[in-house]
Amino acid sequence: MLRLIPFFTTEAQLITALKRGESRAHKVVYERFAGKMLAVCTRYCANRADAEEVMLDGFMRVFEKIEQFREQGSFEGWIRRIMVTESLMFLRRNRQWRQEIPIDETTPEPDYEWADAALNENDLLRMVNQLPDGYRTIFNLYAIEGYAHAEIAEMLGISEGTSKSQLSRARTLLQTNLKKLEQEPEYRSDYYEKTYRKTAH
Known part of the structure; x- marks a missing residue:
């Protein structure tokens, strides 16, 4: 059974709309994944405000890079990897992860x-x-x-x-x-x- 998505019948249609730059597709993706992706970012950025900022940057990256998604794997997993990368970039900018141990x-x-x-x-x-x-x-x-x-x-x-x-x-x-x-x-x-x-x- 296909999972119904508001405005779109299938995830494939949603991704196609994203690649066309449709704002309603952006809204649907954000509403569908924001909760899960905030949880991902919070695991790296202990401060919630920082995690929210990283998540928003991550979604912007998702929309910018959507053409790179080849629809050969999990769309949610692809978004998650972007969120992890954005979190690491944030930590690197703020030097919060570099605790070297001999x-x-x-x-x-x-x-x-x-x-x-x-x-x-x-x-x-x-x-x-x-x-x-x-x-x-x-x-x-x-x-x-x-x-x-x-x-x-x-x-x-x-x-x-x-x-x-x-x-x-x-x-x-x-x-x-x-x-x-x-x-x-x-x-x-x-x-x-x-x-x-x-x-x-």
Whole structure:
């Protein structure tokens, strides 16, 4: 069954309208994907205002580059990749991701099963949002977006060793924070209060 889209019967028709530069097609795409893409940008830009700015820039890039979409894969996935790229460009401009860690200081790999056993997706994303910018960027690219360390290294202009080190430390910090949430009720209240304040502004 075809998914009905306002003004357009199929996604293919919507994309064709985008390539013709129809403003109503722009509106439909924005309304359909804004929520999901804001969530993507927020994972990289912890400040909501910055995430909204990056998302808007991302949609402008989508409309500018729509001719490059060959309709051979997921349209939503193509938009998502643009949003990730825009987020990384924002972080690079503001030098918020460049937290280099020497390879010889890499933290041993922790037990990763804790996340599946103790956290739901929303809790995990809130915890990821509290990571230092460099850790958060690497964790998102590897664990959520599915990029390999070689790809991340090329995207960020760092070594594969640094990418692996950042990921290891991000996971270890997440595990440490989870234990605090489980063992210290006062830390849980303080943690979520700080999380709310950070994402609400």
